[in-house]
Amino acid sequence: MNAPLLQMSGIDKSFGGTAALRSAELTIGRGEVHAVIGQNGAGKSTLIKILTGVYTRDGGTITFDGKPVHFHYPREAQAAGISTIYQELNLIPLRTVTENICLGYEPRKWGMIDWRLANKHARELLARFDIDIDVTRPLGEYNTAIQQLVAIARAVSLDAKLVIMDEPTSSLDDREIAILFGVIRELNKSGVSVLYVSHFLDELFQICDQVTVMRDGQTVAQREISDTNKLNLIADMLGRDPEEIRAAGMTDFSAAQAKTGDVLLEAKNVATGTRLRDFTMRVHSGEIVGLGGLLGSGRTEAARALFGVDDVTAGAVKIDGKQGAPANPRAAIGQGLSYLSEDRKAEGIIPHMSVRENVTLALLPRITKHGQVETKKERELVERFVKSLGIKASSIDQPIRELSGGNQQKVLLARWLATEPRILILDEPTRGVDVGAKLEIQQIIRGYVEQGIGVVLISSEFEELVEGADRIVVLQDGHSVSELRNPGVTENALVKAIAHHYADRDAA
Amino acid sequence: MTIDPITAPRRWSLPKFDLTTLRQHGGLAALVILLVFNLLVTPNFFELQTLFVNISQVATIAIVAIGMTLVIATGGIDLSVGAVMALSGALAPLIFLSPFGVANPELGLVAAFTLPILAAAAAGLFNGVMVTFLGVQPIVATLILFISGRGIALVLTNGNLQTFTNPAFSFLGTGRILGMPFQGWVALALAILVSWMVRRTVYGRHLLAVGGNEKAARLAGAPVHLVKIATYVMCSAMAGLAGMIVTAINSASDAARNGLLMELDAIAAAVVGGALLMGGRAPIVGAVLGAIVIQLVKFTLLANGVEDEVALIAKAAIIIGAVYLQQTRSE
Numbered sequence: 001m002n003a004p005l006l007q008m009s010g011i012d013k014s015f016g017g018t019a020a021l022r023s024a025e026l027t028i029g030r031g032e033v034h035a036v037i038g039q040n041g042a043g044k045s046t047l048i049k050i051l052t053g054v055y056t057r058d059g060g061t062i063t064f065d066g067k068p069v070h071f072h073y074p075r076e077a078q079a080a081g082i083s084t085i086y087q088e089l090n091l092i093p094l095r096t097v098t099e100n101i102c103l104g105y106e107p108r109k110w111g112m113i114d115w116r117l118a119n120k121h122a123r124e125l126l127a128r129f130d131i132d133i134d135v136t137r138p139l140g141e142y143n144t145a146i147q148q149l150v151a152i153a154r155a156v157s158l159d160a161k162l163v164i165m166d167e168p169t170s171s172l173d174d175r176e177i178a179i180l181f182g183v184i185r186e187l188n189k190s191g192v193s194v195l196y197v198s199h200f201l202d203e204l205f206q207i208c209d210q211v212t213v214m215r216d217g218q219t220v221a222q223r224e225i226s227d228t229n230k231l232n233l234i235a236d237m238l239g240r241d242p243e244e245i246r247a248a249g250m251t252d253f254s255a256a257q258a259k260t261g262d263v264l265l266e267a268k269n270v271a272t273g274t275r276l277r278d279f280t281m282r283v284h285s286g287e288i289v290g291l292g293g294l295l296g297s298g299r300t301e302a303a304r305a306l307f308g309v310d311d312v313t314a315g316a317v318k319i320d321g322k323q324g325a326p327a328n329p330r331a332a333i334g335q336g337l338s339y340l341s342e343d344r345k346a347e348g349i350i351p352h353m354s355v356r357e358n359v360t361l362a363l364l365p366r367i368t369k370h371g372q373v374e375t376k377k378e379r380e381l382v383e384r385f386v387k388s389l390g391i392k393a394s395s396i397d398q399p400i401r402e403l404s405g406g407n408q409q410k411v412l413l414a415r416w417l418a419t420e421p422r423i424l425i426l427d428e429p430t431r432g433v434d435v436g437a438k439l440e441i442q443q444i445i446r447g448y449v450e451q452g453i454g455v456v457l458i459s460s461e462f463e464e465l466v467e468g469a470d471r472i473v474v475l476q477d478g479h480s481v482s483e484l485r486n487p488g489v490t491e492n493a494l495v496k497a498i499a500h501h502y503a504d505r506d507a508a
Numbered sequence: 509m510t511i512d513p514i515t516a517p518r519r520w521s522l523p524k525f526d527l528t529t530l531r532q533h534g535g536l537a538a539l540v541i542l543l544v545f546n547l548l549v550t551p552n553f554f555e556l557q558t559l560f561v562n563i564s565q566v567a568t569i570a571i572v573a574i575g576m577t578l579v580i581a582t583g584g585i586d587l588s589v590g591a592v593m594a595l596s597g598a599l600a601p602l603i604f605l606s607p608f609g610v611a612n613p614e615l616g617l618v619a620a621f622t623l624p625i626l627a628a629a630a631a632g633l634f635n636g637v638m639v640t641f642l643g644v645q646p647i648v649a650t651l652i653l654f655i656s657g658r659g660i661a662l663v664l665t666n667g668n669l670q671t672f673t674n675p676a677f678s679f680l681g682t683g684r685i686l687g688m689p690f691q692g693w694v695a696l697a698l699a700i701l702v703s704w705m706v707r708r709t710v711y712g713r714h715l716l717a718v719g720g721n722e723k724a725a726r727l728a729g730a731p732v733h734l735v736k737i738a739t740y741v742m743c744s745a746m747a748g749l750a751g752m753i754v755t756a757i758n759s760a761s762d763a764a765r766n767g768l769l770m771e772l773d774a775i776a777a778a779v780v781g782g783a784l785l786m787g788g789r790a791p792i793v794g795a796v797l798g799a800i801v802i803q804l805v806k807f808t809l810l811a812n813g814v815e816d817e818v819a820l821i822a823k824a825a826i827i828i829g830a831v832y833l834q835q836t837r838s839e
Contacts, residue, residue: 346721347724
């Protein structure tokens with residue numbers, strides 16, 4: 001057996017006296033796909049940032065490609081053959097695909113850039129991954145998946161030996177994920193290793209060879225993927241007994257217990273544009289209605305229509321017996337709606353503001369006297385939610401940007417629960433959130449449903465939908481095509497419902 | 509200031525003087541350096557007279573900088589403040605020197621105080637509507653009045669210097685209460701009022717939310733357009749007030765010079781004071797501090813016989829320094 005490509009051992013790192021890593025280990029072999037998993041705050045990103053030269057380590061050794069290394073700047077790591085594909089891609093959307101791939105390393109002829117050669121080079125590189133696109137078009141014209149693959153192609157063209165992928169699939173649909181996995185396998189064949197960070201455990205079993213589990217700044221396990229299962233990995237991450245977790249259940253929305261009541265919301269043949277064309281659903285008090293479908297099927301657009309973000313161009317919406325969709329989010333909140341949006345960073349948090357200010361943002365009109373915020377009332381209310389949702393922050397005045405993803409999500413959930421909604425629309429409420437926080441969020445939501453609110457749940461995880469929702473409205477290309485009713489819905493049934501209608505369409 | 513729990517030292521230690529400290533208190537540090545320098549070098553600096561001269565000069569910069577800070581907090585910018593100053597500064601004497609104003613001195617005076625502010629507010633409304641409903645970039649939208657506002661003022665006055673004698677109106681720029689120039693009190697009162705507004709009112713919360721993350725603010729029910737328009741209106745109204753003060757100080761309105769380059773002073777003061785050009789922060793006290801720094805630089809160079817042109821370079825250096833600190837701060 002060859003010496004491993006990367007060996008990090010005894011890595012220590014602390015920030016102002018708080019240990020973030022305590023003799024953490026990571027060993028990656030040549031040509032393998034190696035997953036690093038752990039809850040938010042377990043030290044994954046700190047470990048990776050030390051590897052890529054963003055942070056300097058306090059102690060420990062790193063051996064890369066047979067040599068001890070100590071990177072001080074990301075550029076040094078890149079020069080040594082470590083490329084990182086970030087969640088937020090650092091590419092230039094207005095420039096062409098070729099320019100993005102060759103930027104800084106353009107082939108030259110007579111002192112000028114040889115575009116013919118550069119384009120050829122870019123095309124060949126992408127062809128290796130079975131991608132055939134016009135490389136002279138601006139990158140921004142292609143979807144996220146292609147952009148991600150271009151970022152990978154760039155890394156490969158720079159002779160990367162290790163490619164780090166941070167949540168690469170979080171904005172991809174199934175077909176795009178399949179392409180990405182194809183690319184990863186192609187990378188392995190040519191001896192390139194991949195360090196893969198993901199919250200989606202299912203993916204690890206499809207694509208990874210090895211997995212390193214981290215908890216509280218330490219490496220708690222390294223396992224061969226083929227020798228383990230999901231339950232064991234979760235147990236490792238949480239530091240609990242697998243049997244205990246099995247008993248608790250993986251998803252805790254535990255549907256179909258609640259009694260459903262009056263109709264709270266009704267949408268009939270609603271359209272807002274090309275992405276939402278014909279959407280019909282009904283939500284009763286005390287039930288969770290799931291919206292199923294592939295990415296781009298119109299789930300988020302449906303939520304935006306109900307909440308008054310996008311104008312309804314056709315169809316009818318009835319809320320609490322009142323005809324008409326809300327004119328804007330402000331009106332929607334006034335009518336008892338809440339909408340936890342999909343993109344926490346772009347549409348959720350106000351980064352400069354404190355936890356307190358973020359929680360009460362949607363509630364301000366109700367804790368105000370003569371235009372002035374009643375700070376005492378505000379503090380009491382926020383303290384109460386921080387406690388009941390288990391939000392971990394040093395104080396309610398801590399800026400929200402300093403919190404982990406799961407805690408940010410809980411703050412946003414608190415923002416919407418604080419408005420005491422009758423109808424709560426949740427768009428991917430547990431995405432990018434660690435397993436522990438996920439369970440907690442699901443329990444909180446179920447608690448509110450039992451008190452009689454209606455929930456619209458959007459999730460890309462079939463498991464969450466199938467186990468969480470009382471009914472699932474299946475969407476496809478902006479049309480609501482069918483409805484599944486719990487108990488009795490299985491993941492297979494949901495997949496079939498989606499696929500079935502696709503088959504119908506092809507036939508028609 | 510909130511303390512980052514991760515990087516905060518756990519044990520007691522002397523405050524370290526490093527880049528972080530400088531970033532947070534850059535404006536204050538500049539102020540201290542300027543004061544010490546002046547005490548050592550400038551003759552007659554440590555005198556009440558000097559203080560009051562500086563206060564009467566800094567008030568207009570501070571008032572405009574406060575409004576500018578609010579606009580910057582929305583993620584915008586207002587280039588039209590100097591032109592709006594010229595406009596309101598030209599309007600006021602036109603009103604009390606008009607036949608109506610001469611016939612009804614009291615009513616004329618009331619009108620001379622209120623109408624120019626309303627005209628300035630209307631200019632702000634124009635800016636706000638351009639930015640929100642028409643979706644024009646703030647720098648372009650306010651450029652329209654930056655160019656045409658002063659033109660209107662010049663047309664109103666036929667391009668002439670208008671001198672007048674009106675003690676009641678001139679009190680705005682030359683009056684004193686407890687020895688301090690009246691406009692100093694006005695600036696102080698505005699600073700306190702607007703600080704309270706930013707910190708404690710719903711408008712203030714919405715302002716910072718809109719500037720911090722507009723999409724999120726809209727989804728959380730903040731009236732984004734209304735907040736922005738109100739902010740441009742307030743900024744213009746404050747500029748209008750400053751324009752009247754300048755006219756009152758000079759007992760003359762000079763549409764060609766009133767408020768000239770004020771937009772740059774105000775932006776510089778806001779940035780030195782810690783405003784983020786991408787929005788989301790509105791440090792009002794900082795803006796006043798920034799205005800004082802700008803004024804002190806002008807005064808220091810003037811008092812020591814340095815040419816005006818060189819003073820401009822010094823101002824530029826301060827802005828560059830402030831922006832540099834801000835760039836490193838965002839990490």
